Amino acid sequence: MTAIPRPPSGVRAPLVVASAHLLACAAFLTVFLVRRDGLPDPVATHFSGSGGADGFTALGSFPYQALALLLVPALISGALVHATRGARVLVALGCGVAGLLGAVMVSVVLGNARADSADRAHLGLATLGIAVAVAAVAAGLGVLAAGRSAPPAPATAAAAGTTPGAVPRLDLREGESATWTRAAGSRPMLVGGGSLLAAGAVLVPFAGWGAGIGLMVGGGVLCACAGARVTVDRHGLTVNLPGLPRPRVRIPLDRIEEAERRDVDPLRDLGGWGYRAVPGRSGFALRSGEAVVLRLTTGSEFLVTVDDAATAAALLNALAGRARTANGGG
Numbered sequence: 001m002t003a004i005p006r007p008p009s010g011v012r013a014p015l016v017v018a019s020a021h022l023l024a025c026a027a028f029l030t031v032f033l034v035r036r037d038g039l040p041d042p043v044a045t046h047f048s049g050s051g052g053a054d055g056f057t058a059l060g061s062f063p064y065q066a067l068a069l070l071l072v073p074a075l076i077s078g079a080l081v082h083a084t085r086g087a088r089v090l091v092a093l094g095c096g097v098a099g100l101l102g103a104v105m106v107s108v109v110l111g112n113a114r115a116d117s118a119d120r121a122h123l124g125l126a127t128l129g130i131a132v133a134v135a136a137v138a139a140g141l142g143v144l145a146a147g148r149s150a151p152p153a154p155a156t157a158a159a160a161g162t163t164p165g166a167v168p169r170l171d172l173r174e175g176e177s178a179t180w181t182r183a184a185g186s187r188p189m190l191v192g193g194g195s196l197l198a199a200g201a202v203l204v205p206f207a208g209w210g211a212g213i214g215l216m217v218g219g220g221v222l223c224a225c226a227g228a229r230v231t232v233d234r235h236g237l238t239v240n241l242p243g244l245p246r247p248r249v250r251i252p253l254d255r256i257e258e259a260e261r262r263d264v265d266p267l268r269d270l271g272g273w274g275y276r277a278v279p280g281r282s283g284f285a286l287r288s289g290e291a292v293v294l295r296l297t298t299g300s301e302f303l304v305t306v307d308d309a310a311t312a313a314a315l316l317n318a319l320a321g322r323a324r325t326a327n328g329g330g
Contacts, residue, residue: 014081021073021102023098024102025102027106028105028106031106031109032109039059040115041060042058043057043059043112043118044108044111044119045108047121047123052122074098077090088146092139095141096138096139096142103130104127104131107127169318170311170314172322177233178319179231179233184227184228184229185226185228185287225241226286228240228241228304230292230306230312232292234319236252236253236316237251249275251296254327255296255297255298256297257294258294260292260293261310261312261313263288264303273287274286281303282300282302283303283304285304287305289305290305291306292309292312
C-alpha cells in the first residue's frame with residue numbers, strides 16, 4: 001500500500017500571525033493595567049520628530065484605541081496569510097508589525113507613566129530602535145513557528161492534457177474560428193480588500209473618518225481589481241477587468257512564438273500580484289496555480305494565471321501557427 005502524504009495545514013501560519021498580535025495585546029494590557037494609576041489624563045499618544053508630546057487622548061478611551069490599532073492589522077495580515085497558503089514573506093511581515101506596534105504601545109504607556117504630566121511625556125529615537133529590534137525578532141520567530149508554506153500542486157502531463165515535452169495544439173479545420181474566455185480571480189486580493197473595508201469601518205468610531213475612509217476606499221479599489229477576464233481569439237490573448245474595455249493588456253498572435261500551461265507563484269515568478277514585470281518576464285497574476293505562459297518572439301515571457309490554462313495554450317498555438325502560415329512564415 002502506498003502512503004498518501006498529508007498536505008500541509010493551511011491554518012498554522014494564520015494562527016502564528018494572530019498569536020503574535022494577541023501577545024502584543026497582552027503585553028500592552030499588562031503594562032497598562034499595572035501602571036494605570038500613575039498615568040495622566042489625558043495621555044500623550046502622538047509625538048513630534050524631537051520626541052515631545054503633541055497629541056493627546058482621554059485615558060478612558062486610550063486602551064480601546066490601542067487595541068483597535070493592534071487588532072486591525074491582525075485581521076488584515078491573518079486573512080492575507082491564510083489566502084496565500086502561509087507565504088513566508090507575509091508571515092514575517094504580519095509578526096513584525098505585531099512586534100513593532102506592541103513595543104510602541106508599551107513604550108507610550110511607560111513614557112506617560114514616567115512623566116509628571118502628559119505634555120512632559122517624551123519618546124526618543126531609542127524607543128524606535130527598540131521597537132524595530134522587537135519587530136525583527138518577532139518576524140524571525142514567526143517564520144520559524146509557521147514552518148514552510150504549502151507548495152502548489154505539481155504540474156503533471158495529465159493535468160495539462162499533453163505528453164511531456166509536447167506543445168499543446170488544437171486542431172482547427174480550414175476557416176474554422178474559435179474563442180476561449182475565462183474569468184480569473186484573486187482570493188488574496190479579495191480577502192485583503194474585504195479586510196481593509198472591515199478595518200476602515202472599525203477605525204471610524206475610534207480614529208474618525210479621516211483614518212477609516214482611506215482604508216475603505218483602498219479596500220474598494222482592491223476588491224474591484226481582484227478579478228480579470230482572459231480571452232483567446234483571433235486577436236491573440238487579451239486580459240481586462242470584467243465588464244470594462246479599459247485598461248487591458250493584449251498580446252497579438254504575431255508576437256507569440258509558443259504557449260504552454262505552467263504552475264506559477266506570483267511572488268517567486270513576478271515579485272507580487274497584479275500586473276508585474278521582471279527581467280525577461282511580465283504578466284498578470286492574481287493567484288498561485290496554473291497559468292498560460294507565452295514565449296514571445298522577443299525571447300521574453302508573458303504569463304497570466306487562469307483556470308483551464310491548457311486549453312487556452314492549445315488554442316493560442318493553433319491560432320498563432322495558422323497566422324504564421326497565412327503570412328508565409330511556415
